[in-house]
Amino acid sequence: MGKTLAYKILEDHLLEGEMIPGKEITIKMDQTLTQDSTGTMVYLQLEAMEIDKVKTEISVAYIDHNTLQTGFENADDHAFIESVAKRHGVLFSKPGNGICHQLHLENYGKPGKTLLGSDSHTPTGGGLGMIAIGAGGLDVAVAMAKGTYSLNVPRVVGVKLTGKLRPWVSAKDVILKVLKELSVKGGVGKIIEYHGEGVRSLSVTDRATITNMGAELGATTSVFPSDENTREYLRCQGREKDFIPLAADEDAVYDEHLEIDLDELEPLAAMPHSPDNVDSIKNIGEIKVDQVAIGSCTNSSYTDLMKVASILKGKKVHPEVSLVISPGSSKIMTKMAENGALADIIGAGARVIENACGPCIGMGQSPKSGAVSLRTFNRNFKGRSGTNDAMVYLVSPETAAISAIKGVLTDGRTTGDTLETPDMPDFVPNDNFVVYPEGCNTDNTKVEMGPNIKPFPRNKKLEGDLKATVCIHAGDNITTDDIMPSDSRLLPYRSNVPHLSNYCFEKIDKDFAERCKKAGSCAITGGDNYGQGSSREHAALAPLHLGVKFVLAKSFARIHRSNLINSGILPLVFVDPADYDTIEVGDELILENAPEQVMALEVTVRNLTKNREYKLRGNFSDLERAMLLAGGKINHIKEGQ
Ligand code: MIC
Numbered sequence: 001m002g003k004t005l006a007y008k009i010l011e012d013h014l015l016e017g018e019m020i021p022g023k024e025i026t027i028k029m030d031q032t033l034t035q036d037s038t039g040t041m042v043y044l045q046l047e048a049m050e051i052d053k054v055k056t057e058i059s060v061a062y063i064d065h066n067t068l069q070t071g072f073e074n075a076d077d078h079a080f081i082e083s084v085a086k087r088h089g090v091l092f093s094k095p096g097n098g099i100c101h102q103l104h105l106e107n108y109g110k111p112g113k114t115l116l117g118s119d120s121h122t123p124t125g126g127g128l129g130m131i132a133i134g135a136g137g138l139d140v141a142v143a144m145a146k147g148t149y150s151l152n153v154p155r156v157v158g159v160k161l162t163g164k165l166r167p168w169v170s171a172k173d174v175i176l177k178v179l180k181e182l183s184v185k186g187g188v189g190k191i192i193e194y195h196g197e198g199v200r201s202l203s204v205t206d207r208a209t210i211t212n213m214g215a216e217l218g219a220t221t222s223v224f225p226s227d228e229n230t231r232e233y234l235r236c237q238g239r240e241k242d243f244i245p246l247a248a249d250e251d252a253v254y255d256e257h258l259e260i261d262l263d264e265l266e267p268l269a270a271m272p273h274s275p276d277n278v279d280s281i282k283n284i285g286e287i288k289v290d291q292v293a294i295g296s297c298t299n300s301s302y303t304d305l306m307k308v309a310s311i312l313k314g315k316k317v318h319p320e321v322s323l324v325i326s327p328g329s330s331k332i333m334t335k336m337a338e339n340g341a342l343a344d345i346i347g348a349g350a351r352v353i354e355n356a357c358g359p360c361i362g363m364g365q366s367p368k369s370g371a372v373s374l375r376t377f378n379r380n381f382k383g384r385s386g387t388n389d390a391m392v393y394l395v396s397p398e399t400a401a402i403s404a405i406k407g408v409l410t411d412g413r414t415t416g417d418t419l420e421t422p423d424m425p426d427f428v429p430n431d432n433f434v435v436y437p438e439g440c441n442t443d444n445t446k447v448e449m450g451p452n453i454k455p456f457p458r459n460k461k462l463e464g465d466l467k468a469t470v471c472i473h474a475g476d477n478i479t480t481d482d483i484m485p486s487d488s489r490l491l492p493y494r495s496n497v498p499h500l501s502n503y504c505f506e507k508i509d510k511d512f513a514e515r516c517k518k519a520g521s522c523a524i525t526g527g528d529n530y531g532q533g534s535s536r537e538h539a540a541l542a543p544l545h546l547g548v549k550f551v552l553a554k555s556f557a558r559i560h561r562s563n564l565i566n567s568g569i570l571p572l573v574f575v576d577p578a579d580y581d582t583i584e585v586g587d588e589l590i591l592e593n594a595p596e597q598v599m600a601l602e603v604t605v606r607n608l609t610k611n612r613e614y615k616l617r618g619n620f621s622d623l624e625r626a627m628l629l630a631g632g633k634i635n636h637i638k639e640g641q
């Protein structure tokens, strides 16, 4: 029986366990990446593990999320990360160099390697034929300390691509189509593997756009074969030596199938407020646009921005539109300065901002009240732009640029204009933004700790009965942006969980934190796909600080479920989803003899207020059980030392 590419790479890295879907395996992690907003926790945890050098082939600490530095807090975080990176042999990418995923693709990603990143969009590396997985910070800290990562073996969805994309239709439309078909929870527990002759027509940056937004499917990761396009991409980056060809066997067997004819695809948009709320631009119609934002780890590559520049050249941004562009990396910005494309963009009236995440994570450029904002980003959750009533649509760079000129959402094909895909130039290697840790070690490098950096919260050993008051009864598809909002006001406090926890669930229930403080011991209930989106473990750490003991939901998103377990909070799934409807805020719940129940297949929680009994499942692996009993991952590691 032929093998999928995903399983070939996983088997190549297998240290423990068997490749049986749903079973836990431990794999060797070749590379890790962190970014600043999850990074402070990662490096606090790494320090707590008291290791010397990291065990990976390469680990990189990027600064790209909070680069505004409106107070001392961010600069202190950056200095802290840089100092810990030096102590443990981690490369440090200074702010201004670009967005972690774009930079990792350009400089360090290699076909056939594994990568774990403390950011949900780490699967961008799948565009290069890597198994690249997003995880909570603590998992990444452990991957650095031990060079390993444990996960449940995913099933593999084969997406067969045929045909070739037409002008004005792009990689973003491919992934929007997949999202329309599979939904934001369609990828949970799965790897999305692309194959078929259509793959050949997609560049590595096109592929990276597609694997990047596999995160929005909830998938463990997404992967493309490594072929001549991969070799060409690596050659342009001065790294042809890193190329190896990789593909699934001809007769590979996939667990599920999807087929997309690229010839038939049309420009699409994800409408407010979910990446899977997709329709064609033709059907949505010419809605008036107030803001257009181009960039983010999804669509800020050289080829994306060159297409944008060619659309804008000699034209004028519509008077009622604010167009803002954030390039993916310093290399891309440099090239576009050299070849004149930057002048074309600025000449048209676009605002060019720093090579960073910027508006994608609400760090500036919040649109005006009630605005329609077209973004080439990957998430349009309500309020994420920083403006709660903004209507954010996710579109391709081509659609964004032409709409910025016309002032209305526009299907570029209706303009009759031609649009060529630019060739990739040879980039001149430049590592002036990178600080190498050579010569530094734990003895000669001091940790720089600013006053805003507080210790990360630790749970206690699981003991006795867990009695808890329901402090929020949340709905379906709750995002980690809902649980722990992040914007220019809150991002500076990612290293200060006690402060951050005051804003937990703020956007959907502003009284949550106070209610928890009153209750002392609390529970959360949620619907389907609870905790989708970002990898931020703050969405588990803030509830931990507020006294949350367990979360009962219809189903969980992968990374958040792991983050809860890592924090010693029990994620439990209703056996009968109808039980969810019988719960209200204020109900008193009890999970008797918690340590014994955690070891069983089914858990019983009693609702003392409603006099009901609920059956729930944890589906915990042995390792997860051990972590829950110890009160979280760090405690479990310490016990073993
Ligand atoms: C995001 O896109 O939501 C983020 C900000 O990059 C997060 C990480 C974080 O919350 O710091 C992610 O995707 O994991």
Ligand code: SF4
Binding pocket: 065, 099, 119, 121, 296, 297, 298, 356, 357, 360, 361, 377, 378
């Ligand atoms: Fe940064 Fe946005 Fe990508 Fe997250 S999704 S890593 S905030 S650019």
